[in-house]
Amino acid sequence: MEMAKEKFAMKKRLGVTLCILVLFLIFTSSAFASSSYVLPYPSSMPGSFMYNPRLLLEKALKFWYFGNFGQFTYNLKQSDKYLVEAKTLFEYNQYLLAYKALQKSDSYFLKTLPNLKDAQKEGKNISQNRKLLSSAAQKHIEILQNINLPDEFVWQPEKSASSVLQLKSAIETSISIRKKYQ
Amino acid sequence: MKKLLFFSYVVFLFLFTFFSYLFIDPNLSYLKNLRSEFVFSHRLEISIGYVFLIIIHFVFYLIFLKMFKEKRLGKKDIKAVVVITCGVLLFSYPAMLSFDIFNYLLTAKVAFFYHENPYIIMPIQFLGDPMLAFTHGANKIALYGPSWITITSAPYLLGLGNFILTLLNFKLAILAFYLGTTWLIHKMSKDYVSVILFSLNPLVVIETLLGGHNDIVMMFFALLSFFLLSKKKAVAASIFILISFLIKYSTFFLLPVFAYALVKPNKKSISWEKIYKVCAILMFIAFILSPFKEEMYPWYAIWFLPFAALSYKNKIILYISLAFSFSLLLRYVPFMLLGTYFGPTPLIKILATGVPVAVVSMYILIKEKLWLKKFFR
Numbered sequence: 001m002e003m004a005k006e007k008f009a010m011k012k013r014l015g016v017t018l019c020i021l022v023l024f025l026i027f028t029s030s031a032f033a034s035s036s037y038v039l040p041y042p043s044s045m046p047g048s049f050m051y052n053p054r055l056l057l058e059k060a061l062k063f064w065y066f067g068n069f070g071q072f073t074y075n076l077k078q079s080d081k082y083l084v085e086a087k088t089l090f091e092y093n094q095y096l097l098a099y100k101a102l103q104k105s106d107s108y109f110l111k112t113l114p115n116l117k118d119a120q121k122e123g124k125n126i127s128q129n130r131k132l133l134s135s136a137a138q139k140h141i142e143i144l145q146n147i148n149l150p151d152e153f154v155w156q157p158e159k160s161a162s163s164v165l166q167l168k169s170a171i172e173t174s175i176s177i178r179k180k181y182q
Numbered sequence: 183m184k185k186l187l188f189f190s191y192v193v194f195l196f197l198f199t200f201f202s203y204l205f206i207d208p209n210l211s212y213l214k215n216l217r218s219e220f221v222f223s224h225r226l227e228i229s230i231g232y233v234f235l236i237i238i239h240f241v242f243y244l245i246f247l248k249m250f251k252e253k254r255l256g257k258k259d260i261k262a263v264v265v266i267t268c269g270v271l272l273f274s275y276p277a278m279l280s281f282d283i284f285n286y287l288l289t290a291k292v293a294f295f296y297h298e299n300p301y302i303i304m305p306i307q308f309l310g311d312p313m314l315a316f317t318h319g320a321n322k323i324a325l326y327g328p329s330w331i332t333i334t335s336a337p338y339l340l341g342l343g344n345f346i347l348t349l350l351n352f353k354l355a356i357l358a359f360y361l362g363t364t365w366l367i368h369k370m371s372k373d374y375v376s377v378i379l380f381s382l383n384p385l386v387v388i389e390t391l392l393g394g395h396n397d398i399v400m401m402f403f404a405l406l407s408f409f410l411l412s413k414k415k416a417v418a419a420s421i422f423i424l425i426s427f428l429i430k431y432s433t434f435f436l437l438p439v440f441a442y443a444l445v446k447p448n449k450k451s452i453s454w455e456k457i458y459k460v461c462a463i464l465m466f467i468a469f470i471l472s473p474f475k476e477e478m479y480p481w482y483a484i485w486f487l488p489f490a491a492l493s494y495k496n497k498i499i500l501y502i503s504l505a506f507s508f509s510l511l512l513r514y515v516p517f518m519l520l521g522t523y524f525g526p527t528p529l530i531k532i533l534a535t536g537v538p539v540a541v542v543s544m545y546i547l548i549k550e551k552l553w554l555k556k557f558f559r
Contacts (some may be wrong), residue, residue: 064299064301064302065297065299066297066298067296067297067298067299067302067303067304068298069296069303069307070231070297070298070299070302070303075302122296122297124296125308125309125310126311127309128307129307172505
């Protein structure tokens with residue numbers, strides 16, 4: 001009888017220790033991984049009447065953000081915006097639109113470092129912006145890693161041929177792009 | 183007498199110029215040979231010296247005005263005084279009372295040296311730029327409109343990358359607009375009293391020729407547009423008022439008057455004196471409302487002073503503008519004395535501005551017996 005009680009107490013202690021250990025691992029790991037970089041609010045989404053004017057405005061703003069630092073800021077902002085758009089659309093299972101938004105985010109992200117390299121060639125100190133880019137890459141990776149998706153998805157539009165979206169691979173590509181910039 | 187007056191005025195201007203160099207920023211490496219810590223270690227003496235210089239400046243101002251009215255000074259003499267003032271104060275240290283001129287320079291550098299949009303990229307993003315050590319507000323994007331940034335391209339590029347030369351070019355550009363405004367006031371009023379009232383006003387002289395504030399540029403274009411409107415050149419007038427709006431936005435307050443004068447079919451029937459009076463009042467309202475945006479900076483008085491000078495026959499406008507010209511220059515004293523923007527400084531600044539204006543207002547009320555007129559109407 002006493003042996004059984006002792007066994008139960010030991011199991012209880014082990015259970016509590018394990019719980020503490022798991023909680024410790026969860027919280028400490030998330031505290032170290034999270035980036036302080038702040039992403040924007042979701043902007044107007046595809047299908048909204050404001051979406052096309054937004055695209056037009058984005059095209060015009062490209063010229064307003066002249067200069068290497070300006071272009072860097074523009075490309076990073078755009079990449080952030082489309083990443084948030086992709087995440088929101090994935091959550092609503094709008095896979096095709098989300099997939100396209102993610103590709104746009106990737107293409108803008110890829111332009112950021114060349115902008116900084118050009119700025120460096122002009123003698124500008126890029127250390128602050130390089131840190132910003134690294135922090136943004138980390139935040140993007142955190143967001144991308146938390147998106148749960150099927151490996152692939154067959155998108156069947158109403159009046160055209162279906163297409164297979166390699167969702168998992170798209171996410172992995174996006175993460176690998178950003179890892180290079182960390 | 184005239185020679186003595188001129189001589190003492192020149193001595194005074196040199197003294198003021200020398201005084202300005204006591205305020206060189208400790209981080210301004212370009213002028214390190216002229217730098218001293220006197221301002222920081224002798225705050226009381228500096229404050230007394232500043233108040234003394236301001237009073238002397240006003241005494242000269244009133245003497246010039248009185249002697250011209252008594253015909254003891256001619257138009258040529260006034261022109262000479264303006265030229266001498268420009269010639270001496272061009273070489274004064276501009277950041278004695280505010281650091282805005284460094285901000286103009288750095289914003290121009292962002293646009294024309296780094297080739298970045300100053301409305302997007304802040305100067306502070308150019309780490310290692312030597313100007314960041316002494317420029318205040320480097321963590322802000324461009325504060326002024328595109329007209330101003332375009333205008334600054336000339337003094338900046340002609341500086342050929344040399345800080346001192348660029349600084350001198352900016353002062354020269356401001357001086358040119360000051361002379362342009364003086365010329366316009368003469369053309370618009372045909373009265374040298376207006377010219378003296380504006381161009382020799384100590385606040386205008388200090389904030390423009392010493393401090394190099396761009397408010398004079400905004401007002402030059404505003405006056406030019408009204409001048410052209412009076413000459414029935416509506417298109418050119420509209421372009422120049424737009425340029426003025428796009429320097430510092432404050433002249434937007436003039437839009438109703440400008441629109442009225444623009445659409446009025448018979449320009450000959452317009453009373454330009456009344457127009458200028460309304461302009462003075464509107465720009466005064468803009469000035470009074472400035473604390474809602476930031477603070478009532480002394481150089482904001484330049485918004486209404488040109489129109490006030492054109493409407494000086496209205497005694498209320500004259501006295502109030504003179505009172506503000508004096509009291510606003512006293513706003514610098516609390517910081518000079520205490521070395522802080524906190525504690526009693528804000529209250530003393532309000533009192534320094536308010537008391538002289540209140541005293542003059544009371545004087546107007548009593549002298550003009552406005553209260554009596556109202557009572558026995």
